[in-house]
Amino acid sequence: MPRVALIVNPFASAVDEHRIKFVEEALARAADVATHLTERRGHATELARLVSDDVDAIFVYSGDGGFNEVVNGLGPDAPPLGCIPGGGTSVFPRGLGISRDPVTATEQLVEAFDQRRTRRISIGRVNGRRFLFNAGLLFDAELVRRIEAQRSHAGRPGDVAFAATLLKFIAEQRGRFDPVLEIDGVGRAAFVLVANADPYTFLGSIAVHVAPEATHEAGLYAIAPTRVRPRHIPQMCRYVVTGRRRPRSVLAVQDVDRLEVRCDRPLPLQVDGEDLGDVESAVFEAERKALSVLV
Template identity: 35%
Template sequence: MRALLIVNPNATSTSPAGRDLLAHALASTLTLSVAHTTHRGHAAELAHHAGTDGTDLIIVHGGDGTVNEVVNGLLGPPSDAPLPHVPFAVVPGGSANVFARALGVAADPLVATNQLIDLLATRQRRRIGLGSCGDRWFTFNAGLGLDAAVCKRVEDHRERGVAATSGQYVRSAIRTFFTEKRSPARLTVALPGAEPIDGVHYSFVSNTSPWTYLDERPVHTNPGTSFDTGLGIFAMRTMGVIKSLRTARNMLAEGGDPTSPDLVRADDVDWIRITASEPMPLQLDGDYLGERDDVEFRSVPDALDVIAPAAE
């Protein structure tokens, strides 16, 4: 089996020695080529080429941003007719690795590599749904507003050499929350079969659950959402500190199932449209994409073949 290993050498939790070990292990069972990304968008270019040159498997060793690039390069824009594509696997290498963890992939890269070898030997794979937004795919999460502003803040810090740790995300989220708290509600959420809901301060769109992690602790916004369902929407109509803290506590609780009179939530919908009274930050899989005032998120079932454990 011909395989391409796409490596982001700048990913948070990768090292040259670790990359060599996992490449050696994979090469023992695969005809392996290794490509290191050198610039933004390079992973998408490599995946697009691999999808047309007879490669049988694409493996990504990097974080969620690299995974998103590869998925978009492999599949092409959602508006295009679906094309056959090679299976996809991920070996975690970033700071959060939400997509890999949601698939049941081990957090340790070497353990995940051995897990992948075992899955290939037993021919296990899954077909999962993805989310789309305009001309881009997302694998686990998107949002317009608060979470995208946090992603931008963290990206700005990374460009200045500050590591994207869980602590950095928490500090950025707190600062962004109290900055936005003084702003009026600017979002309106439209869902299938319902009247548009205005007065929304911030919203998260999920393609699986957990939505993200705080170190080892999962954060649940839409526990009824998975790779086998539609999208989840979590939208708050308050910035009150006490109410927000109660909701956050529910999100972090074991088996969290957040509810609130101020919360707009649905766990399995085909599409979500969010409009804003002025342009707001947009993010897909933690990647800041600029500002938008009208976005539509769609669920696309059975969009991607992945080498991963069977769904629980």
């Protein structure tokens, strides 16, 4: 009988004992299941390295942070990955067409495992850290940091808190963001958002389209406003909601394998919603067809 590993973040917002048991029972219909609960930051990476050579698939029941940790522990010959949404947003599985509901998603992924239905996708990497769908310098990284600071025992704040944090951040800057970094071969910009999938993220049920052309099979896509003033904000909002009519003040890079950025001062960096601290430079790279996922 096939063997699978189930890596669970028990602290994720949509994870509880009842749902873990359901996931285990659903997987047990198709394979022998070994469940591993994460205990600390980085633990999922360690677990992925430990189990990847001994199983036919790895299932992860977590939020995007857990998915990111697992993919950072997988080698080139790793078994297929099945991501069950257990976070408040769960951008990665939703972007692959997996149901947002953990129960429905589990049934969908068990069927994919039974039928060996996989998809080979590209992933990103910045300064050695892999990412599954997005990475950013300054703007979204600052938001991630502020949201993380509001985390409680119940998990990260929800969409209302995120919107309030966003508005407060823009208000503090008076809607003005000046150039503070240089993208090699592209130019100076106020911040940079890098995607290897669309949507970039979700705000509730609303998809945010930073790079609507991006696909999981291609390289990296990026947008970088040269500068932002209050009059630009409505244009930017329309663009990220509709994915159409990118403002002229926004630089764009499409389907590249490498992007180098130098900062005027240390700036916050995030990947898949995880704060990586401040950096003075960032090298974004694409790993094409690096990961097999169940869909």
